[in-house]
Amino acid sequence: MSVHIGAEKGEIADKILLPGDPLRAKYIAENFLDNPQLYNEVRGMLGYTGTYQGVPVSVQGTGMGIPSAAIYVTELIREYDVKKLIRVGTCGSIQKDVHVRDLVLAQAAATSSAVIRNDFPKHDFPQIADFNLLIKAYELAVAKGFNIHVGNVLSDDVFYKDSMDDVFRLGDHGVLGIEMEAAIIYYLAAKHHVQALALMTVSDHIITGEETSAEERQKTFDEMMIVALETIIQD
Numbered sequence: 001m002s003v004h005i006g007a008e009k010g011e012i013a014d015k016i017l018l019p020g021d022p023l024r025a026k027y028i029a030e031n032f033l034d035n036p037q038l039y040n041e042v043r044g045m046l047g048y049t050g051t052y053q054g055v056p057v058s059v060q061g062t063g064m065g066i067p068s069a070a071i072y073v074t075e076l077i078r079e080y081d082v083k084k085l086i087r088v089g090t091c092g093s094i095q096k097d098v099h100v101r102d103l104v105l106a107q108a109a110a111t112s113s114a115v116i117r118n119d120f121p122k123h124d125f126p127q128i129a130d131f132n133l134l135i136k137a138y139e140l141a142v143a144k145g146f147n148i149h150v151g152n153v154l155s156d157d158v159f160y161k162d163s164m165d166d167v168f169r170l171g172d173h174g175v176l177g178i179e180m181e182a183a184i185i186y187y188l189a190a191k192h193h194v195q196a197l198a199l200m201t202v203s204d205h206i207i208t209g210e211e212t213s214a215e216e217r218q219k220t221f222d223e224m225m226i227v228a229l230e231t232i233i234q235d
C-alpha cells in the first residue's frame with residue numbers, strides 16, 4: 001500500500017488510464033475492461049485493474065487539480081512501477097473551431113501552477129506529451145473518423161476565475177482548451193522517465209457557451225476511451 005492507494009504491489013498494471021472523476025474510472029472498468037478488480041477505495045478515489053484485448057490495464061481516478069493528480073501519479077510511478085499513463089479527461093474549449101464533444105490531444109501543456117516553477121525557478125520547463133503515444137492516439141482517432149485536435153492546452157490552478165482575460169489571450173496564441181491536470185502528469189512523467197499523454201473530451205465551450213446532453217457526452221467519452229485503450233496497449 002502507498003499513502004493514498006490501498007493496492008498491494010502487483011495489483012496495478014504498468015499501463016494506466018487517469019480520469020479526474022473516480023466514477024469515470026468505474027464506468028471505464030465496467031464497460032471496457034474484462035474481469036475488472038477494484039483495488040482502491042481510499043478517499044473514494046476508485047482504482048481498478050482488468051484486461052483490454054488480453055493486456056492488463058488499470059484505471060485510477062486522480063481527483064481535480066494539480067496537487068491531487070500529483071499525489072496519485074507520484075505514488076503510481078514510485079510505488080507501483082507504472083510506465084505508461086494516459087489522462088482521459090474533460091476540458092473547456094477556447095477555440096471557435098474546437099467544438100463540444102470533439103477530442104483534444106495535449107501535445108503540450110502550459111500551467112498557472114507554481115509547482116513546476118518552484119522546481120525550476122530560472123527555466124520554463126516544457127510540459128510535453130510522449131511522442132509515441134501522441135502519434136499513435138492521433139492516427140487511431142483519425143482512422144476511426146473521430147474529430148480530434150492536437151496542440152497546447154492550459155492546465156489551470158483555478159476553476160472559478162474573476163477574469164478570463166489571460167485564458168482568452170492564451171487562446172489567441174493557439175491554446176485549444178483549459179483543464180487542470182495535464183501539465184503535472186507530463187512533468188512527473190519526464191521526472192521519472194515514463195511515458196504520458198493527456199486526451200480530453202470537450203465538455204463545454206468557454207467562448208460560445210455551447211453545451212451538450214449527458215447522453216451525448218457519454219458517447220464521446222466512449223470515443224476517448226477507445227482511443228486511449230487502443231493506444232496504451234500498443235508496444
Ligand SMILES: O=P(O)(O)O[C@H]1O[C@H](CO)[C@@H](O)[C@H]1O
Nearest residue numbers: 020021064065089090179180
Ligand atoms: O473531467 P476531469 O478529468 O476531472 O477534468 C476536468 O474537470 C475538472 C473540473 O471540472 C478538472 O479536473 C478538469 O481538468
Ligand SMILES: O=c1cc[nH]c(=O)[nH]1
Nearest residue numbers: 090091092178179180
Ligand atoms: O477545467 C475545466 C474543465 C472543463 N471545463 C472548464 O472550463 N475547465
